[in-house]
Amino acid sequence: xxxxKAITCPACxxxxxxxxxxxxxxxxxxxxxxxLDVSLPEVVLIxxxxxxxxxxxxxxxxxxxxxxxxxxxxxxxxxxxxxxIWQEFxxxxxxxxxxxxxxxxxxxxxxxxxxxRPQGDRNRVFWRGENFSxxxxxxxxxxxxxxxxxxxxxxxxxxxxxxxxxxxxxILSREVSDGEENWTQLVPVDxxxxxxxxxxxxxxxxxxxxxxGLMQFKAAPGMEQDDLGRMFLLAMAIxxxxxIAMALLAGPSTKTSSMIQVPVGGQIAPVKxxxxxxxxxxxxxxxxxxxxxxxxxxxxxxxxxxxRSSEQSIDAFGLVEHYAGTSSDGAWTEGSHHxxxxxxxxxxxxxxxxxxxxxxxWPVDPxxxxxxxxxxxxxxxxxxSTGAMSWGMWWTLVFALFAWPVSILWWRFRDK
Amino acid sequence: xxxxxxxxxxxxxxxxxxxxxxxxxxxxxxxxxxxxxSASGHVxxxxx
Numbered sequence: 001x002x003x004x005k006a007i008t009c010p011a012c013x014x015x016x017x018x019x020x021x022x023x024x025x026x027x028x029x030x031x032x033x034x035x036l037d038v039s040l041p042e043v044v045l046i047x048x049x050x051x052x053x054x055x056x057x058x059x060x061x062x063x064x065x066x067x068x069x070x071x072x073x074x075x076x077x078x079x080x081x082x083x084x085i086w087q088e089f090x091x092x093x094x095x096x097x098x099x100x101x102x103x104x105x106x107x108x109x110x111x112x113x114x115x116x117r118p119q120g121d122r123n124r125v126f127w128r129g130e131n132f133s134x135x136x137x138x139x140x141x142x143x144x145x146x147x148x149x150x151x152x153x154x155x156x157x158x159x160x161x162x163x164x165x166x167x168x169x170x171i172l173s174r175e176v177s178d179g180e181e182n183w184t185q186l187v188p189v190d191x192x193x194x195x196x197x198x199x200x201x202x203x204x205x206x207x208x209x210x211x212x213g214l215m216q217f218k219a220a221p222g223m224e225q226d227d228l229g230r231m232f233l234l235a236m237a238i239x240x241x242x243x244i245a246m247a248l249l250a251g252p253s254t255k256t257s258s259m260i261q262v263p264v265g266g267q268i269a270p271v272k273x274x275x276x277x278x279x280x281x282x283x284x285x286x287x288x289x290x291x292x293x294x295x296x297x298x299x300x301x302x303x304x305x306x307x308r309s310s311e312q313s314i315d316a317f318g319l320v321e322h323y324a325g326t327s328s329d330g331a332w333t334e335g336s337h338h339x340x341x342x343x344x345x346x347x348x349x350x351x352x353x354x355x356x357x358x359x360x361x362w363p364v365d366p367x368x369x370x371x372x373x374x375x376x377x378x379x380x381x382x383x384x385s386t387g388a389m390s391w392g393m394w395w396t397l398v399f400a401l402f403a404w405p406v407s408i409l410w411w412r413f414r415d416k
Numbered sequence: 417x418x419x420x421x422x423x424x425x426x427x428x429x430x431x432x433x434x435x436x437x438x439x440x441x442x443x444x445x446x447x448x449x450x451x452x453x454s455a456s457g458h459v460x461x462x463x464x
């Protein structure tokens with residue numbers, strides 16, 4: 001390939017090599033990033049910048065062989081639409097002209113500008129004996145960064161409207177900007193081939209797939225059918241359906257309740273608060289403890305579900321605690337006068353519900369009896385019931401359902 | 417319908433089936449059987 005010519009940047013005074021001299025109209029100085037017009041004998045400054053801060057996956061000036069032809073990277077663009085950020089590299093060969101390399105979501109495509117325009121309507125076009133169907137919606141795109149040289153005037157902030165048509169792995173891209181229409185044929189090219197040809201600055205890739213294989217994060221700038229909305233709708237529908245189904249599977253409900261008194265600094269022996277019946281093969285049993293108002297006390301509770309037929313006991317524990325005080329930040333409180341305990345996987349049967357417990361003061365237990373000879377007690381209403389669903393499991397399901405679409409959403413917008 | 421959406425739908429159905437199986441058998445990651453409360457009262461308030 002022939003060498004270029006050197007010019008001096010009027011903004012920073014740095015030397016710049018024009019690689020496609022005679023073809024290049026626009027050039028971004030690799031030293032300061034200023035945009036220059038090099039179509040005239042005298043270099044004209046279009047816009048001054050202080051730093052060429054944008055980094056790209058391919059270095060301008062690199063030469064390599066793609067599809068059996070040698071190309072030089074002469075320009076680079078960073079572009080975006082509503083859902084994707086990608087990079088485009090202008091390749092130049094003095095005998096073959098210009099080509100494109102595009103990278104988005106870790107996938108590369110080789111672009112050839114079309115001189116013969118496809119024929120058709122907005123949904124289907126015909127080109128060189130092949131039918132292409134429209135892929136997704138029209139996407140407004142914008143250029144966010146420019147580096148290197150171009151055969152047309154380009155700058156950050158340029159916009160275009162892109163439409164894609166697909167047949168097999170080949171995509172035709174139609175871009176309309178300022179009344180000018182450009183068509184490009186895009187074919188996939190393996191990243192290894194690009195890396196072997198030009199070397200790859202992986203840290204500057206616009207984004208990569210989160211995972212290969214199952215996580216089919218679709219490729220290419222706006223070339224996907226945008227299914228993210230459907231994913232969110234599906235996740236919402238499944239979440240709602242699961243809430244209803246889990247509530248139905250949790251029933252039927254039986255409940256019993258009773259009040260107990262626990263002396264502060266003392267304990268009570270097991271008290272039977274009632275009987276509940278598990279009518280399904282397995283059910284959750286929940287026990288709620290509601291206490292009267294107290295401060296700086298805690299109550300340890302032990303619950304026993306005793307199966308009437310087998311006399312086997314299923315045990316669980318509960319805690320009600322509430323503290324209050326003042327510090328340099330002011331008054332504070334901590335804890336709750338309410339405590340929930342859930343038994344899982346309780347088999348069908350009739351159960352007597354027993355509760356025992358002890359109450360204590362913080363930081364130390366108060367005197368067992370006060371000056372009037374009475375003992376401080378904490379009153380608790382204990383309610384045991386069947387038929388509750390596990391909201392924790394439902395929220396876990398919701399988290400798992402939304403993890404994928406939310407990850408895709410984050411991935412798309414993480415660079416913006 | 418994209419391949420990715422089909423895979424996601426399959427994942428959703430697998431998660432839903434797992435959740436319903438757990439609900440039918442009253443399994444929960446969050447049940448308190450045999451668990452002593454981790455914030456047992458003798459620790460007192462965490463406010464300093």
